[in-house]
Amino acid sequence: xxxxxxxxxxxxxxxxxxxxxxxxxTGTLFADAxxxxxxxxxxxxxxxxxIRAPQGTIAGVSGFQVNIGSGEILTPGDFCDxxxxxNPAALRSNAKWAKPSAxxxxxxxxxxxxxxxxxxxxxxxxxxxxxLQDRHIIFAPITSLTKESLxxxxxxxxxxxxxxxxxxxxxxxxxxxxxxxxxxxxxxKKFRKNPxxxxxxxxxxxxxxxxxxxxxxIPNTYRVLPAKLEKGTYRYINGNQATAWGLxxxxxxxxxxxxxxxYPITPATSILEELALRKDLNVKTLQCEDEIAGICTxxxxxxxxxxxxxxxxxxxxxxxxxxLGLAMITELPLVIVDVQRGGPSTGIPTKTEQTDLNQAxxxxxxxxxxxxxxxxxxxxxxxxxxxxxxxxxxxxxxVILLTEGFLGNGSEPWKIPSMKDFPEIHPPVLSEPQEIPFxxxxxxxxxxxxxxxxxxxxxLEHRVGGLEKNNDGSVSSDPLVHxxxxxxxxxxxxxxxxxxPDQKVIGEESADVLVxxxxxxxxxxxxxxxxLQSEGKSVSLTHFDYxxxxxxxxxxxxxxxxxxxxxxxxxxxxxxxLRTEHQQFKYHQYNKVQGQPFIVKEIHDAVNxxx
Amino acid sequence: xxxxxxxxxxxxxVKWCPGCGDHAILASIQxxxxxxxxxxxxxxxxxVFVSGIGCSSRFPYYMDTYGFHGxxxxxxxxxxxxxxxNPTLTVWEITGDGDALAIGGNHFIHSIRRNxxxxxxxxxxxxYGLTKGQYSPTSKxxxxxxxxxxxxxxxxxxxxxxVLGSRGTFFARSIDVELKLTQDxxxxxxxxxxxxxxxxxxxxxxxxxxxxSEIADKEFRAERTIILKHGEPMIYGKNRDKxxxxxxxxxxxxxxxxxxxxxxxxxxxxxxxxxxxxxxxLIDMAxxxxxxALGVIRAVKDKTYxxxxxxxxxxxxxxxxxxxxxxxxxxxATWEVK
Numbered sequence: 001x002x003x004x005x006x007x008x009x010x011x012x013x014x015x016x017x018x019x020x021x022x023x024x025x026t027g028t029l030f031a032d033a034x035x036x037x038x039x040x041x042x043x044x045x046x047x048x049x050x051i052r053a054p055q056g057t058i059a060g061v062s063g064f065q066v067n068i069g070s071g072e073i074l075t076p077g078d079f080c081d082x083x084x085x086x087n088p089a090a091l092r093s094n095a096k097w098a099k100p101s102a103x104x105x106x107x108x109x110x111x112x113x114x115x116x117x118x119x120x121x122x123x124x125x126x127x128x129x130x131x132l133q134d135r136h137i138i139f140a141p142i143t144s145l146t147k148e149s150l151x152x153x154x155x156x157x158x159x160x161x162x163x164x165x166x167x168x169x170x171x172x173x174x175x176x177x178x179x180x181x182x183x184x185x186x187x188x189k190k191f192r193k194n195p196x197x198x199x200x201x202x203x204x205x206x207x208x209x210x211x212x213x214x215x216x217x218i219p220n221t222y223r224v225l226p227a228k229l230e231k232g233t234y235r236y237i238n239g240n241q242a243t244a245w246g247l248x249x250x251x252x253x254x255x256x257x258x259x260x261x262x263y264p265i266t267p268a269t270s271i272l273e274e275l276a277l278r279k280d281l282n283v284k285t286l287q288c289e290d291e292i293a294g295i296c297t298x299x300x301x302x303x304x305x306x307x308x309x310x311x312x313x314x315x316x317x318x319x320x321x322x323x324l325g326l327a328m329i330t331e332l333p334l335v336i337v338d339v340q341r342g343g344p345s346t347g348i349p350t351k352t353e354q355t356d357l358n359q360a361x362x363x364x365x366x367x368x369x370x371x372x373x374x375x376x377x378x379x380x381x382x383x384x385x386x387x388x389x390x391x392x393x394x395x396x397x398x399v400i401l402l403t404e405g406f407l408g409n410g411s412e413p414w415k416i417p418s419m420k421d422f423p424e425i426h427p428p429v430l431s432e433p434q435e436i437p438f439x440x441x442x443x444x445x446x447x448x449x450x451x452x453x454x455x456x457x458x459x460l461e462h463r464v465g466g467l468e469k470n471n472d473g474s475v476s477s478d479p480l481v482h483x484x485x486x487x488x489x490x491x492x493x494x495x496x497x498x499x500x501p502d503q504k505v506i507g508e509e510s511a512d513v514l515v516x517x518x519x520x521x522x523x524x525x526x527x528x529x530x531x532l533q534s535e536g537k538s539v540s541l542t543h544f545d546y547x548x549x550x551x552x553x554x555x556x557x558x559x560x561x562x563x564x565x566x567x568x569x570x571x572x573x574x575x576x577x578l579r580t581e582h583q584q585f586k587y588h589q590y591n592k593v594q595g596q597p598f599i600v601k602e603i604h605d606a607v608n609x610x611x
Numbered sequence: 612x613x614x615x616x617x618x619x620x621x622x623x624x625v626k627w628c629p630g631c632g633d634h635a636i637l638a639s640i641q642x643x644x645x646x647x648x649x650x651x652x653x654x655x656x657x658x659v660f661v662s663g664i665g666c667s668s669r670f671p672y673y674m675d676t677y678g679f680h681g682x683x684x685x686x687x688x689x690x691x692x693x694x695x696x697n698p699t700l701t702v703w704e705i706t707g708d709g710d711a712l713a714i715g716g717n718h719f720i721h722s723i724r725r726n727x728x729x730x731x732x733x734x735x736x737x738x739y740g741l742t743k744g745q746y747s748p749t750s751k752x753x754x755x756x757x758x759x760x761x762x763x764x765x766x767x768x769x770x771x772x773x774v775l776g777s778r779g780t781f782f783a784r785s786i787d788v789e790l791k792l793t794q795d796x797x798x799x800x801x802x803x804x805x806x807x808x809x810x811x812x813x814x815x816x817x818x819x820x821x822x823x824s825e826i827a828d829k830e831f832r833a834e835r836t837i838i839l840k841h842g843e844p845m846i847y848g849k850n851r852d853k854x855x856x857x858x859x860x861x862x863x864x865x866x867x868x869x870x871x872x873x874x875x876x877x878x879x880x881x882x883x884x885x886x887x888x889x890x891x892x893l894i895d896m897a898x899x900x901x902x903x904a905l906g907v908i909r910a911v912k913d914k915t916y917x918x919x920x921x922x923x924x925x926x927x928x929x930x931x932x933x934x935x936x937x938x939x940x941x942x943x944a945t946w947e948v949k
Binding site for chain 1: 721
């Protein structure tokens with residue numbers, strides 16, 4: 001049969017299987033290969049909290065969606081063009097994401113009576129039960145083909161079975177005309193010490209590719225041409241890696257060594273892991289006994305003169321609350337990264353949400369304002385982390401950086417920046433006494449920042465702590481001193497507004513509807529607003545990276561729109577915050593609290609509803 | 612530079628209750644600091660005193676050094692961060708029985724486990740003083756306090772046992788009224804590489820007065836305590852006529868000259884032996900069966916956390932493939948868009 005290559009602008013593929021089936025790796029390898037080929041991409045890992053839930057059950061299904069395109073790609077896509085399901089449970093829980101025109105690749109070996117029952121199907125015909133008869137279903141005996149492919153490899157049967165994801169990847173490479181070199185290199189590198197395993201996997205990949213070419217089930221293959229990206233050198237990056245690197249960049253630009261005290265927590269852990277690799281860049285990481293020690297060791301390191309960072313997610317931020325107050329009142333630079341996840345309490349640890357905003361804004365005792373910056377895409381985490389650290393050090397205060405599981409685990413191609421394009425960072429480190437006795441809480445008049453007097457410097461001996469103090473450093477419970485210090489600390493945070501960039505509008509400066517967002521929803525909101533604009537609708541977007549303080553031109557922007565709709569992945573925390581900060585406007589809301597990112601269509605519909 | 616205790620006194624008014632044992636400890640530490648500087652060639656600006664919350668934790672305000680008055684229980688974590696960030700500093704954590712062993716128990720054991728090179732001085736008055744008299748993790752079983760009006764039903768911690776359980780390398784004990792002993796121990800603590808814990812039995816004159824008096828009072832202190840010195844036989848008593856021997860797996864108090872016992876039969880203190888067996892028995896000794904052990908009970912050599920961190924960083928930087936951000940950004944798989 002003559003196979004036809006169809007050119008297409010954008011394709012979404014969703015890999016799903018048991019959490020032990022290697023779907024995250026399969027998806028990542030496919031995304032890497034596509035990124036290297038030159039496509040714009042966006043990925044979305046969607047996995048359960050359980051490392052290995054009972055095999056074949058819905059609870060154990062792990063997914064990885066990747067959107068590849070020849071144009072601008074800002075979201076992992078709402079629905080998929082190709083669904084790979086390695087077992088009946090994966091099909092049952094993911095069929096809802098398949099477009100009506102989708103192709104569905106299934107491992108037919110797993111669709112036996114037992115597997116079908118385990119997945120919770122009521123009949124022995126999953127396809128009809130899910131009403132998928134119209135989809136293009138490709139039943140491939142992936143398990144047995146993998147066994148056949150590797151029968152002479154010398155690998156044990158468990159290792160052979162583990163390679164079935166690579167066989168599947170081969171099928172996908174055929175379907176999408178992907179080059180396989182990068183994956184082969186990856187396998188060589190990963191199994192460097194075990195060349196037999198590397199060879200076996202490479203064979204499996206080729207066999208999968210060839211199998212797809214030989215059967216007649218795949219009449220057409222697709223080609224997604226390289227995207228017209230801006231010239232330059234690119235890499236592929238996820239949000240947590242970008243966060244870690246942004247902090248490293250701030251360390252380099254300030255000449256201040258980086259310290260990270262942290263405790264493992266999903267989905268923030270890989271920031272600590274990434275920093276732990278970077279001893280070559282003079283990074284010190286301390287995996288602490290708990291979240292509180294994470295922030296307290298960081299506060300100690302900040303006092304001693306390091307760029308101190310602690311990384312966490314929602315429950316960890318709760319545990320750190322008291323110490324956040326200590327960092328705030330001692331006026332020490334500290335970056336607290338909260339990779340938000342589904343809450344409250346343990347909540348849905350591996351799913352994404354924007355529900356820690358209130359906690360970041362208000363979750364401390366006493367008057368304790370702390371600056372908040374949010375990242376809006378995986379690669380933007382780099383810049384957001386860099387500026388969090390810059391402002392923390394230059395303004396001598398803690399800064400909370402809010403990212404999200406969706407950003408931390410999601411990835412995209414990134415035009416590698418040059419460090420020369422980033423500003424220098426000048427923390428107010430004091431090298432000798434300017435006055436005797438030394439006043440630790442004397443402030444500069446512009447930023448209201450105190451000076452950073454490092455232990456080890458002669459003549460600057462001083463005490464800081466959680467007790468209220470006067471500017472000279474003496475402990476004071478004088479009512480007027482307390483009130484003045486409360487105001488000075490608040491004023492310092494408020495004045496950050498003089499240093500952050502102006503808020504921008506995407507689209508017309510004045511229109512019927514202004515879509516307002518913050519954080520990781522940027523890609524979905526942008527895509528929806530662009531769609532609406534291309535339909536001729538009078539809609540613009542303003543997306544906030546600087547949450548507290550807000551940019552100074554916020555009210556001016558809001559005043560030029562007839563309607564404002566605040567879209568966020570919580571019940572309206574940013575909308576309520578805006579109602580307090582800028583009461584003169586009416587705010588519509590679109591909210592979702594499902595542990596899932598927005599889909600473009602729902603934003604599109606929500607805006608249309610108020611137009 | 613030669614320092615005097617005066618150099619370590621801050622201009623802040625000392626606000627502990629009159630008669631509080633903390634005054635004596637402050638004096639001992641201020642006297643020890645010039646000696647520490649002399650012995651280790653330190654200058655004053657390298658000292659950082661870190662504390663948590665409680666009466667003892669006001670300590671840093673009274674020292675004219677760098678100081679950090681932290682939050683309840685977290686002094687060990689703050690001190691750890693300071694030491695890791697700048698290993699050239701000499702870091703002193705001042706804490707109490709509630710601060711270190713209740714709310715801060717986790718940080719206490721983990722800093723010891725890591726063997727980070729900090730000095731922990733634990734003021735043990737067996738009571739919560741700053742909150743006005745509730746029982747603490749070291750209050751004696753049955754002690755009546757505001758929160759245990761019928762007597763506590765909890766067994767107390769022995770801080771030294773926790774140190775050994777955390778594989779600690781240094782443990783010493785003193786009493787507030789033993790100013791010279793405290794001073795000497797502080798110097799030895801400073802010299803020790805690794806987490807050095809000193810428990811100081813301290814009197815709370817308001818809420819737990821005389822809690823240690825049966826061993827601390829002058830008239831029987833010599834009879835009911837023993838000051839251990841490395842390499843010397845374990846002798847005590849006002850007339851230096853009592854000693855400790857090991858019979859079977861038990862330490863027994865004997866009178867020298869009775870039953871043919873001579874000084875040669877006595878245990879000789881070895882604080883440097885790695886096996887914690889005898890140290891554990893010494894730490895457990897309690898009046899009236901045995902004298903309470905004072906002095907440096909354990910001081911063994913081991914790699915410190917900060918040494919290990921430093922060695923790893925030096926090694927990683929020597930073999931580094933990545934030397935700056937631009938190199939890092941371009942490491943791994945990249946591609947050109949032309």
